[in-house]
Amino acid sequence: MKPNRILTPPHTFHIPLDRRRFFKSMALASAGFTLPGYLAEALTYAPEVTQGPYYPLANNIPLDKDNDLIHLNNNLTAATGIITYVTGRVLDASGNPVKGALVELWHCDSPSPNTAGAQCNYLYSASATRNPAMDANFQGFGQFLTGTGGFYKFRTIKAGLYNSRTRHYHFGITFPGMTARKTTQLFWNETTKDTNGTNWATQNSNDSVWAGITDANQRASVTKDFTVVDVATGAVATSWDIVMNYTPVDPTYPGSGFVVPGSVVAGPGGTNRFQVSIPAYTNYTYEVYGNPTLLNFGSNVTNWTSPYLTNLSWAALPFALTPAGALATNKFTATSNGTLNLYLTAPPEKGFYFISFRVPGANTGIP
Template sequence: MFSNRRRFLKQVGMASLASGLLEAPGVFAEELTLTPEQTEGPYYPTSLPLDTDNDLLVINNNITPAVGQVTYLSGRILSPGGEPVRNAFVEIWHADNSGAYIHPASTGYASRDLNFQGFGRFLTGSTGEYVFRTIKPGLYTGRTRHIHFKVKVSGRPDLTSQLYFLGEAQNASDSVLGGIRDAQARNSVVVPFVAIEGSTIGALAGRFDIVLSTTSSSVPAVTLTNTSDPGRNPAFRAADSWRLDVRNASAGAPVYLRLWKDNVDFGVSGPYGSVTDNGGLWTLTGSFGAGDVGSWQLQIVIGSAGSRETSGPIALRVSSA
């Protein structure tokens, strides 16, 4: 099965494994729920693997597959009205069967599965369809099972988010998934993966349509850095200093923060100054104290406390020194 890699790469119609027919544009009575922005996380590859196609199970012409439960992920890239989006570059990346990423800062990186590609890409055609063959991601401390994805389309802001596996016990306590406060948006990224009928290896398939915003306005990007010990980034301890950088924001606009701690929403506060140059850059510095120990999420809000110009939420944890 694994040796016939070329045949898989030609079978873009593999989506039928997950659930069948494509709907025609215009059949939606109302706009679809936009796929919510979520944090990129710390493990986007620092350098891309030599093989970046949509089959993460096998690297190039290697005959040894990755360890793990074979999983097919397919769906469409859509506009809010249900029209397919062509020429969308879809990227996914996730942990191997033991919970390690192809990123040197990942726990277990040295002993990761060298037969697992870890990252893949797919360019959509006229139907907006994409498909990947991969494995069911392994679990690691602090997160539920998930797959990261990024969608790039010319003339639109990139969408960076994550999808989750329906029925995982850890979903209820995951701070990133729980950070999506709108229930409809949160449910839209939780995907049922089901056993493929007739599969002799117990393969799974899940279908996940990604709905992009039509706006071409900029989306603020946020980076939080541990300036006390950059080698420990993105982990923090009480007494560590930090720097929060925002780029791609509206020049001259006030900057607000929305914070959650241990899944408690503290709301929006600020403003904390303004974006001061035409590059849309803003920086804030500070340090954590003993009272900050816990799991946090933060989101940048640009312009006003109720503005829709927001960053995706980023998650961090502060431990005792």
């Protein structure tokens, strides 16, 4: 989060109007290229390269992880470095914009001087804290969730230098339904120099990651010119459409759940069970919920320490996969498309159950 300046509404970026026009104009300029499958045969997929060791640890993911990396929390002092805008779209394997893609950017700070022996620093720290050596004003890591059109945008600084690497940004892309991010890196189309104007020992050509991208088109797609967009500050910008060789999962259902009726069927040992039949899809995970009632409390309703009271909430009901089977689970991940029958002992409230589902790859949690 960024400070809300007095009497001004909050913005994604606290940037001058001309900068906001810049983003708006970029969006308009690209709007004509969102045709489904546009030139799919000509697409160059972003090369998948190493994530590297410096993605923040789970305990180090900062609270401030928005797409403006030059301000940390409420600090009004900007990070040291050349302000850099990176904008573009996330596209799938067919060239279609991807909505709901998580774009992550993390990279080295830009200390001054940034010379041999003066290494830049990542947010990463082996302990559960922010790397104390890093520029105290640099966010170091940011995320952006794409909307319709697949657009993303970041404001950050030019990446600093460390031994054996040329300048680079780390990007992570997670499509809806992916279980792990795919990672790539972005480079500068320039002769890399330190702050003394001395050529850095590692240029793109002898950077192991850059040189490891053997496809020339892919290499070119992540080697960017950065254009000055603000002479006064020297701020630069580049545009990058990140084309991923993946297709996002499109949730088939129009919401997070639906209701279905239950019908009585014969259970084990002359008992009755209640059957629900749902349209199931491969790798979707299903749960069945019943409406909480006081029915099962009995005399325990006056005992406020009773463990029964913990049941006074919506809860996933246990079910079996056959009419007489064991009530062994309360979530099930379908292995094929088609009708899925589930069998419960709890009667449906008012004749209906609520079915909750999660798309493939989603965290199925602990029901």
